[in-house]
Every structure is written in structure tokens, then in C-alpha cells.
Amino acid sequence: MNEDRRKKLDEAKAFIDNAINIINEVKDKEEEAKDSIPESMTDKIEKAEGAIESMDGALDSLEEVQDALDSAKGTT
Numbered sequence: 001m002n003e004d005r006r007k008k009l010d011e012a013k014a015f016i017d018n019a020i021n022i023i024n025e026v027k028d029k030e031e032e033a034k035d036s037i038p039e040s041m042t043d044k045i046e047k048a049e050g051a052i053e054s055m056d057g058a059l060d061s062l063e064e065v066q067d068a069l070d071s072a073k074g075t076t
Contacts, residue, residue, distance in 0.1 A: 001073060009069050016062050016069075023062075027055040 001009075034048035 006073050009073050013066055013069055016066055020059060020062050023055050023059055027052055027059075030055070 030048055030051055034045060034052065037044050037048065039045070
């Protein structure tokens, strides 16, 4: 792969890094919000936990994409 194409993949990885940072920020805030929900509001707690799990899944997927891009560039 030539340098120009590697740079394009680096740009894509930068976007993914930004997405990961944003998702982590939202996830942290959701975890804080969940911790402040009274135990009697189990429905809200379950919804927050579901959102957190979904964000964890998205983060895992984005990390897999990063690994695949590294592999495509030949840097793994």
C-alpha cells in the first residue's frame, strides 16, 4: 500500500478514535446517571444498563475496525 492510501486509512482511524472518545464520554455519563437512579426505579435502571451494554458493544466493534485498518496498512 502506498503512502497516500495509508494516510487515508490514518484519517479514517482518527475519525474512529473521535467516535470512541465520544461514546466513552456518553457511557460514563450514563453510568453516573444510572448510579443516581433510586433502586425502586428498576425499569430505568434496566434501560440504562441496556444502553451501557450497547455502547460497550459499539466500542468493541470500533476497536475491531481499528485492528482491521492496521492490518490493511500492514502495521500489525
